[in-house]
Amino acid sequence: MSKFYPESKVEISGFFAKYYDYLLNIVTLGRYSSLIKKIVLLMKIKPGHRIIDFGTGTGRNACLMMNQLSLEGELLGLDTSKEMIAQFKKKCAEFPNAKVIYKRIDQDLDYEMYFDKAFISFVLHGFPQEARKKIIRNAFKALKKNGEFFILDYNELSFKKMPFYSRFLFKRFECPYALDFIERDWKKLLEGQGFGNFSEHLYFKKYIRLLKARKMP
Numbered sequence: 001m002s003k004f005y006p007e008s009k010v011e012i013s014g015f016f017a018k019y020y021d022y023l024l025n026i027v028t029l030g031r032y033s034s035l036i037k038k039i040v041l042l043m044k045i046k047p048g049h050r051i052i053d054f055g056t057g058t059g060r061n062a063c064l065m066m067n068q069l070s071l072e073g074e075l076l077g078l079d080t081s082k083e084m085i086a087q088f089k090k091k092c093a094e095f096p097n098a099k100v101i102y103k104r105i106d107q108d109l110d111y112e113m114y115f116d117k118a119f120i121s122f123v124l125h126g127f128p129q130e131a132r133k134k135i136i137r138n139a140f141k142a143l144k145k146n147g148e149f150f151i152l153d154y155n156e157l158s159f160k161k162m163p164f165y166s167r168f169l170f171k172r173f174e175c176p177y178a179l180d181f182i183e184r185d186w187k188k189l190l191e192g193q194g195f196g197n198f199s200e201h202l203y204f205k206k207y208i209r210l211l212k213a214r215k216m217p
Helices: 014-018 020-027 031-042 058-066 082-091 129-142 163-171 176-181 188-193
Strands: 050-054 074-079 100-101 117-120 143-154 194-205 209-216
Touching: 014 020, 014 082, 020 031, 031 058, 031 209, 050 058, 050 129, 050 188, 058 074, 058 082, 058 143, 074 082, 074 209, 082 100, 082 176, 117 129, 129 143, 129 209, 143 176, 163 176, 188 194, 188 209
Parallel strands: 050 074, 050 117, 074 100, 117 143
Antiparallel strands: 143 209, 194 209
16 A cells, blocks of 8 residues: 555554554553553543544554443544554454544544544654644544543654664654654644643653643633
């Protein structure tokens, strides 16, 4: 599959898509699983909530969110990797109200004021800035009034102030878009798109952040 953004490393296919969860466990020394469980609890999902998951991937996160929902709730996952979508369908097969569709998250969405919560995990940093803004606008449009947008990704950091080994690993394994992402003021940018009432939780020596933003009425 050709990439929409050739320099991005969040558009995954082939071998890496097939074994993504396994490889993620290795890279994080098994810590990702416990992290995402904490994140889902922090989201305070109610049984009847509607959730949209941007760049949903294998469905690993979606299934954890689905465990918090009743049959009255629903989750919609968006992704462009056919391998990821196939895994989502297999993992979430027991949840009839979990749906995944092939859809670019940086293109117009049909949903307006429909979802209670929007979630995006380690995806936003892999897009150029204009595409990120479009994704944020999509989240704003899709959310109900006072709906919450959860962004799990790199924290705001100064690349030059990172320890040498961190700079080396970041440049070796991340795309140029990520270097731009960590230097931006995301609360200010989200404010400009109609979000506010921020809260955050930091992980992995403050390199990773869960940023919650509320759609302001």
